[in-house]
Amino acid sequence: MKRLFNSIITLALLTLSGCATTTPRNESRLDIISRRNSLVCGISGKIPGFSFLDSNGQYSGLDVDICKAFAAAFIGDSSKVEYRPLTAAERFTALRTGEIDVLSRNTTFNLSRDSIGGNGLSFGPVVFHDGQGVMVSKKSGINSLYDLASKSICVGSGTTTEQNINDALESLSIPYTPIKYQDLNQVVSGYRQGRCQAMTSDRSQLAAARSSFPDSTDHVILDETLSKEPLSPASVGGDQKLSDAVRWVIYALISAEEKGITKDNIKMKLQLAKDNPQLKPLRRFLGVEGDLGKKIGLSNDFVFKVISSTGNYGEIYNKNLGSNSNVPIPRGLNKLYKKGGIQISPPFN
């Protein structure tokens, strides 16, 4: 009886202290993901080209392919992803409470979010360099930020967008009325229904939204870019094992493009690496030699698993946002550094 009483007290104390869980306190989320054998990936779900339900009821887009790359690296199977659509306002709480493992949702990497005194998150490398823009209808006669004086602007709340439009117009002493909505669909409907004369968001989102308008050619995105919006995947702060893995999976995608390794030729490249002991960098990259994968808690052939599932960064970009895609966005800053852009990977040494 006394032992039963002691057990109940111990359990109650553990529960109160938040320790009554089956996972050891300092276990990395990466271990939880591999034990669960599936990755819970937070996405938007509403942006064509980034994350959107296609006609087969499957999510597709650049952000979705990044989730697949993580699943290929962490679990060895790019299909083992549970997608969790989230609004801008929900996304950080979902990460902090552990509802999702990683966030891959057109989210801007900035100091307030990537700091212990801010949102407490850890951001990975930029997967899409974006900037904030303003869309208007051609017949509105609005041609520049100055023409927005005394106009209403539809904007999503809980975003960097909200702050940037305010900062930009305030600094130019341009008065305006923000009309705030919870998510992109509402921002778009507000704009379509004429509740505002302009809508503002990341330029990629404006292009994606416009691609679904029946009268898409009647709308223009103003030339001015209001901000830098480097969009990155994020994981919860203080879990270096997971954030190392997140970071190097993205670098593997970029590095594979730098090296000309694609979904179609990676088997051949692997064979080449196996047959040629002098090709040290290629052997290390593909895990034929050394233990780079092991250092970040993954298998040594994680790069092979990723690239054979999703292709390299350029392939992912072209599939979702290239000139033959439904949402063509010129690559611009997202080209490799060798081709005039700013995408670059640190070495795999």
Ligand SMILES: N[C@@H](CCC(=O)N[C@@H](CS)C(=O)NCC(=O)O)C(=O)O
């Ligand atoms: N990149 C910006 C904005 C991203 C964003 O979420 N924008 C709003 C619309 S203005 C949104 O809900 N977008 C659609 C979605 O992701 O569901 C940020 O990280 O704050």
